[in-house]
Amino acid sequence: MKRDLLVLLALVGWALALPRYASEFVVSLALTCLMYTALATSWSLFCGTTRYLSLATAAFFGIGAYTGALLLQQAGWVGTIALAAALSALVALVMGAAVLHLRGTYFAVLTFGMAELIRHAITLWEKRVTGTVGRLIAVVPEADTVYVTVLVLAAAAVLTSIVVRASRFGLAMAGIGADEQRAETLGVDTRWVKIGGFAITAAFAGAVGAAMSVRWTYIDPATVFNPFIGFQTVLIALVGGAATLWGPLIAAVVFSLLAETLRLQAPQVYMMALGLLLIACVLYLPGGLASLRWRWRWPEWRKGVA
Amino acid sequence: MAYTISPSMGEPYTVSALIVITLGGFGSMTGSLVGGLLLGVIEAVGMDLTSPSLKAVLSYGVFIAVLLWKPNGLFKQ
Numbered sequence: 080m081k082r083d084l085l086v087l088l089a090l091v092g093w094a095l096a097l098p099r100y101a102s103e104f105v106v107s108l109a110l111t112c113l114m115y116t117a118l119a120t121s122w123s124l125f126c127g128t129t130r131y132l133s134l135a136t137a138a139f140f141g142i143g144a145y146t147g148a149l150l151l152q153q154a155g156w157v158g159t160i161a162l163a164a165a166l167s168a169l170v171a172l173v174m175g176a177a178v179l180h181l182r183g184t185y186f187a188v189l190t191f192g193m194a195e196l197i198r199h200a201i202t203l204w205e206k207r208v209t210g211t212v213g214r215l216i217a218v219v220p221e222a223d224t225v226y227v228t229v230l231v232l233a234a235a236a237v238l239t240s241i242v243v244r245a246s247r248f249g250l251a252m253a254g255i256g257a258d259e260q261r262a263e264t265l266g267v268d269t270r271w272v273k274i275g276g277f278a279i280t281a282a283f284a285g286a287v288g289a290a291m292s293v294r295w296t297y298i299d300p301a302t303v304f305n306p307f308i309g310f311q312t313v314l315i316a317l318v319g320g321a322a323t324l325w326g327p328l329i330a331a332v333v334f335s336l337l338a339e340t341l342r343l344q345a346p347q348v349y350m351m352a353l354g355l356l357l358i359a360c361v362l363y364l365p366g367g368l369a370s371l372r373w374r375w376r377w378p379e380w381r382k383g384v385a
Numbered sequence: 386m387a388y389t390i391s392p393s394m395g396e397p398y399t400v401s402a403l404i405v406i407t408l409g410g411f412g413s414m415t416g417s418l419v420g421g422l423l424l425g426v427i428e429a430v431g432m433d434l435t436s437p438s439l440k441a442v443l444s445y446g447v448f449i450a451v452l453l454w455k456p457n458g459l460f461k462q
Contacts, residue, residue: 177453178452178453180456181452181456184407184411185407185411185452185456185457185458188403188404188407189407189449189452192404192445192448192449192452193445193449195441195445196442196445196446196449199441199442199445200442202438203438203439203442206438
């Protein structure tokens with residue numbers, strides 16, 4: 080745990096210094112890395128340890144983005160981010176209470192269905208009631224503010240992961256992932272542990288959504304509730320190793336680099352590379368990218384990491 | 386009716402199929418058949434009675450309501 084904290088501190092320090100000497104392109108690339116780090120790390124915090132595969136990340140991201148667009152002028156920057164996180168967590172509490180007794184594919188498909196329902200409901204609401212399609216964000220904070228905010232969120236996600244892993248709550252979640260009935264027999268209140276974990280994941284996704292929405296200046300349900308955000312988060316976490324701490328971070332960096340270098344020149348190659356990478360990882364590397372190094376060199380580390 | 390052919394033309398149907406299978410219950414042939422019919426009819430009739438922009442809300446709403454009522458699908462043994 081101490082080693083993980085030190086690594087995190089070093090990474091944050093390095094990322095904090097980046098805008099001072101790197102070009103604008105590198106900084107925007109780093110912002111994408113940080114966004115996916117926050118999303119994938121917070122996703123695997125709950126979904127990786129308990130093995131409840133949630134596809135609702137896009138819904139929480141979108142809720143956060145809309146909160147940001149609607150409240151930025153009244154609530155201020157920090158207030159908006161906090162409100163977005165709180166609102167997403169609230170939606171996750173309700174959603175989790177309704178669907179977290181389902182397991183496996185049913186849970187995955189149902190969370191996807193709920194995300195889509197929220198997206199279409201908001202589209203309909205905008206069409207019928209407010210008569211708008213999308214929102215313009217007029218007052219935008221400085222690029223540096225956005226970068227630092229997303230950096231703080233990503234660091235907070237990793238920090239929460241480190242702390243939760245060592246806590247009773249984290250052990251309860253790992254127990255649910257290993258064998259839910261046994262965990263329940265041993266006295267874990269599985270219902271509340273699951274709902275709580277789900278809400279933490281959602282809070283991070285909502286906060287990231289609010290922070291990133293100002294980058295676009297124009298948002299509509301099709302962009303911020305895009306199911307691809309949810310799929311990509313799951314993909315990154317799985318490729319990196321959803322059960323590990325650093326796997327999602329490593330994969331988020333790999334994916335963002337791949338995306339930026341390939342998407343512009345050859346979008347088809349990018350999608351094909353994504354698909355091949357996922358297939359290869361599922362078939363030959365079930366523990367994810369993070370398991371590569373620990374399996375080869377430091378077998379004794381696996382205890383602390385896996 | 387004419388359709389254009391493209392590599393991504395199957396994507397919407399993949400999602401619909403997954404929803405129908407879940408609705409009916411995994412591993413149940415009758416479930417898929419009834420689930421598909423149910424969703425299709427509800428979508429079409431609902432759109433006729435209300436408005437076409439409600440289509441997606443309607444189908445996802447029915448799907449979620451059924452799974453909340455019967456968590457393992459309609460025809461899971």
